[in-house]
Amino acid sequence: MSTIGLPEIIAVIGLIPLSIAGLRGQLGRPPLFWLLLLIAAIPPVSLVWQTVHNGWQAGLAATLWVSIATILVLYGIVAAFNRMAIGLSALLAPYLLLLAVLATLAHWFARSEAVNLASVPWFAVHILLAVGSYALLTITAVAALAIVLQERAMKRRRQGWTSATLPPVAETERLQQYLLWVAALWMGAALATGAANEFLETGRFLLMTHKILLSCLAFAVIVVFLILHQATGLRGRLAARWLLAGYLLLTLAYPGVKFVRDILLG
Template sequence: MHNTLFLAAALLYAACALLPSRRGGVISGVTALAWALHGVALGGDAFAPGSLRIGFAIMLSAALWVSVAAYWFENRNFALDGLRRLVMPCACAAALLPMLFPGSVMPLSTQSSAFGWHVAVAVLAYSTLTIAAFHAVLMALQETRLHARTVTAGPGWFGGALDQLPALLTMEKLLFRLIGIGFVLLSLTVLSGVVFSEQLFGRALRWDHKNIFALLSWILFAALLAGRRWRGWRGKTALRFTLAGFATLALAYVGSRFVLEVVLHRSVA
């Protein structure tokens, strides 16, 4: 049942990526339906009475699920059709991942009641910064197109969507709003992991690769926001920090879980 829903959501995401920009109402409806099916599949697959299924595929799929919602809401206020061309193919792949890599089941009876909140905030932080990374890539492509456009170059499938984006200054404002929200959520994730490690995980905080990468990501985003506030950082500097912070955060959990589950074939919670 869950696999059928994952497959249906993936097909709808793929269809949404291919729809022409002028079909705005259809795009919005298909996106909402795909998102709903994806959410039902995730909820049924990840949550069972007294247990939680975890793994890099579930985490990545949940992150893209929230990212699609962020795109859908933002697109109602701003013309972000180019973002659809980036997010939907990734959401399509992410919807299929739990079918291929189911992860492992963790019994919740041995976990603190705060564990669920910690996981929820971590997923929200990761999701918000994922959409910020998509946004940064889109801005880089938009800037490149503005500088490299020639008279003879046609708009193309993706170029036409880039031409419909808001001005770079508006895109930059949206980017830093996403980063600000994501940074607050990431701060709560790191803080809860540090302060309540004994209660959340049943052991004192360990300086393993996951915690180190998460803290390094927090430092990069903190430096970016501080540089923006006091040094006026923008443009390529902001984009580099955003992508570096996201890549580091991806290594903190998704990357490490991918190595454990796919490369080393270990089912470790």
């Protein structure tokens, strides 16, 4: 087992203020939001930067920290272009805090498997596309969950935490669709570069491992949803369930497989 370092503890603590302020609906003032987002993002980004210098880490703990750092950076970019996305921090920040705690605990059982990014053609590009698409799909899934909660509150005619904290349904759906198109393009490119890597190394395009199978299923779910949305205008809670199903499959493919390998089988 490895010991938990100070950088991991700081990264966990840094996410707490953003989580509390988001849950309490106190991020209506953009300066406060950007300050808390900066406090939350700097420790994970620094942690990942230090880790990558020693080679790409394939363990569960490193995977979770890379995901957290990428999600926070991309979320900041999304919020800069769409202020309504700030309201999603009420759901996104606590979720990232949970992931950070899991990453810190996983560090006890981590197996360090450094990979030289320059040693495999297209590997660095594949990693960037795969992590980026997972981060975007995480933000999209959080938007989908916000829609489910908003519609449930409206159905029950309750004007409470959801309406006061989360962004309006119409704005959230537009943001969700835009992010999903970008995530789908990045996922397709990630699968293509992954197949190219496999072909250059083994002469075969894709070995149907659990990770590849689940990733392909997640991509298929997202593509089918986008087609249905264009053809039928699929939206609301049914659309959110499609997105959450796709996100669940990709989560099982990305950190899920590493959890089984490093924790359950390690």
